[in-house]
Amino acid sequence: MTDHAIRIRGLRKQYRGFTLKDVDLDVPRGYVTGLIGPNGAGKTTLIKLIMNLVRRDAGTISVLGLDNLADEVAVKSRIGFIYDEPPFYHDLTLASQARAIAPFYPAWSDARFRGLADRFGLPLGKRYKALSHGTKMKFALAVALAHDAELLIMDEPTSGLDLEFRRELLDELTATLQDEGKSVLFSTHITSDLERVADYVTFIRDGAIAFSLPKDELRDRWGIVRTDRQSADRLPAAILRGGRERPHGVEVLVADVAAAREALGADAVIDRASFDEVMVLMHHGGGHAQAA
Amino acid sequence: MLKLLRRDLILNRYIVGPAYLLWSAMWLGGPAMSGDTMPFGLWSGGVSFACAFLPVMTLIREDKFKAGALVCSLPVTRDAIVASRYLGGWILALTGVAVAIAAMLTLSLFGVNPLRPPTPMLPATVVTVVGLALAVMLPMVIRFGMVGVFSLLIGAQLLGVVVLLAGAMFDARVVQGIEAAVKAIVSGSARLRDALGPAAYSAVLVAAVAVLNYASFRLSSLLYRRREF
Numbered sequence: 001m002t003d004h005a006i007r008i009r010g011l012r013k014q015y016r017g018f019t020l021k022d023v024d025l026d027v028p029r030g031y032v033t034g035l036i037g038p039n040g041a042g043k044t045t046l047i048k049l050i051m052n053l054v055r056r057d058a059g060t061i062s063v064l065g066l067d068n069l070a071d072e073v074a075v076k077s078r079i080g081f082i083y084d085e086p087p088f089y090h091d092l093t094l095a096s097q098a099r100a101i102a103p104f105y106p107a108w109s110d111a112r113f114r115g116l117a118d119r120f121g122l123p124l125g126k127r128y129k130a131l132s133h134g135t136k137m138k139f140a141l142a143v144a145l146a147h148d149a150e151l152l153i154m155d156e157p158t159s160g161l162d163l164e165f166r167r168e169l170l171d172e173l174t175a176t177l178q179d180e181g182k183s184v185l186f187s188t189h190i191t192s193d194l195e196r197v198a199d200y201v202t203f204i205r206d207g208a209i210a211f212s213l214p215k216d217e218l219r220d221r222w223g224i225v226r227t228d229r230q231s232a233d234r235l236p237a238a239i240l241r242g243g244r245e246r247p248h249g250v251e252v253l254v255a256d257v258a259a260a261r262e263a264l265g266a267d268a269v270i271d272r273a274s275f276d277e278v279m280v281l282m283h284h285g286g287g288h289a290q291a292a
Numbered sequence: 293m294l295k296l297l298r299r300d301l302i303l304n305r306y307i308v309g310p311a312y313l314l315w316s317a318m319w320l321g322g323p324a325m326s327g328d329t330m331p332f333g334l335w336s337g338g339v340s341f342a343c344a345f346l347p348v349m350t351l352i353r354e355d356k357f358k359a360g361a362l363v364c365s366l367p368v369t370r371d372a373i374v375a376s377r378y379l380g381g382w383i384l385a386l387t388g389v390a391v392a393i394a395a396m397l398t399l400s401l402f403g404v405n406p407l408r409p410p411t412p413m414l415p416a417t418v419v420t421v422v423g424l425a426l427a428v429m430l431p432m433v434i435r436f437g438m439v440g441v442f443s444l445l446i447g448a449q450l451l452g453v454v455v456l457l458a459g460a461m462f463d464a465r466v467v468q469g470i471e472a473a474v475k476a477i478v479s480g481s482a483r484l485r486d487a488l489g490p491a492a493y494s495a496v497l498v499a500a501v502a503v504l505n506y507a508s509f510r511l512s513s514l515l516y517r518r519r520e521f
Contacts, residue, residue: 048520048521051364051365052364053361053364053365053520053521054521055517055518055520072367072369073367073368073369075367076365076366076368077367079365081365083362085358086362087357087358087359087360087361088357088359088362089303089353089359090357091306092302092303096303097303099302100298100299100302100303101366103295103298103299104295104299104366104367104368105367
């Protein structure tokens with residue numbers, strides 16, 4: 001059994017005005033991987049390529065050890081997929097839609113689906129259009145989990161939800177996934193969602209993967225150096241990930257706090273980097289020393 | 293394939309059932325209220341053409357809800373999806389025609405006979421009209437959804453307008469030429485039918501429709517593989 005839920009090599013997709021550039025990415029098996037990046041960075045394109053909803057120009061994608069095109073049926077029967085706007089029929093009840101989807105999945109369990117529906121408080125006899133956005137997402141989650149998917153892929157599942165509903169959905173997700181050894185890839189631009197559930201974080205920017213790391217490493221080793229430009233120049237280039245000018249100096253995102261402290265001295269001001277700051281500094285700074 | 297057909301049935305049952313009833317009533321009403329006795333073949337040709345729009349209606353519905361992306365995320369190949377569109381399309385259209393014909397025959401039991409009796413060519417007529425309509429429409433709908441249907445219908449109308457304008461402005465022979473071509477096809481078909489007899493001619497028609505639909509299916513598969521959601 002491969003250690004990777006998803007392995008992507010040299011993936012390329014070109015649109016007018018945007019290119020997903022030769023992406024290499026490993027999504028580890030059994031963990032929650034958050035895909036973050038600003039709007040238009042390529043998160044949805046990457047997910048659609050994995051699901052073969054758009055055609056790739058180059059590269060390979062292996063899902064659960066199988067090629068996503070050659071073994072499309074086998075791959076998709078093991079994936080639960082959730083869209084940011086789930087494309088269900090608005091004028092039909094939830095029960096009808098679940099009945100239409102169930103036969104496609106050999107591992108679909110009606111008992112499991114009904115259990116999830118009960119837990120999520122889904123009104124199965126109600127028409128889809130009568131539901132709130134949050135309940136629609138919960139329905140999509142119940143459908144995705146009812147066939148015991150080994151891999152969940154979710155495109156902005158919490159977008160458009162209010163804070164309370166977002167938290168509830170993520171709690172449901174983590175509770176459901178706990179101890180089941182499932183792999184999850186979910187895209188978001190809401191960094192607090194990552195703090196809550198992700199084990200790994202992949203940052204995508206301008207169609208390229210900027211980094212893909214365990215969340216703990218990001219939290220423990222990355223930091224923001226607040227200093228003046230002359231001191232910033234003393235930082236080793238290998239640890240620089242981004243930065244920006246500030247009124248009273250510069251902020252530099254570094255991938256190794258210890259190395260930064262060694263270069264600048266023990267009294268250097270180095271703060272822990274939140275996901276928001278990582279996103280902002282990498283977005284502004286281009287990920288290189290020159291940015292600062 | 294059966295799973296896809298079952299899915300389409302569940303998702304469209306509230307649309308298809310009433311459409312059958314409504315369309316049947318409409319198709320019965322016209323001839324029943326008119327004073328003339330219409331040929332059964334002509335009537336069933338019209339019904340067949342209308343019923344070929346039933347599958348288009350279900351596909352437009354899917355497009356409306358953007359549910360194509362959902363189908364393509366299910367564990368099925370795109371070729372299987374296209375094949376189910378064709379098979380389902382034929383089933384929907386032929387069931388619609390059968391419902392309308394059964395209703396018309398039922399009406400005749402009550403002494404209302406607005407049509408001349410059917411000829412042995414009836415099944416071939418139905419299959420040909422349904423087959424031609426589906427073969428032309430489905431590739432456009434499958435690839436472009438709702439936009440495809442409207443483009444096809446508007447394009448056909450524009451083509452007609454352009455031909456008429458060209459005939460009126462430049463040379464009436466353009467229109468005459470098209471009329472002559474249509475007449476040649478009709479008379480050629482009639483000669484072939486006389487030469488072969490109704491049974492063999494029907495077989496030729498059905499075989500031609502089958503070949504055309506297969507070509508249309510292959511084209512649709514090619515187009516659908518390129519469709520992005």
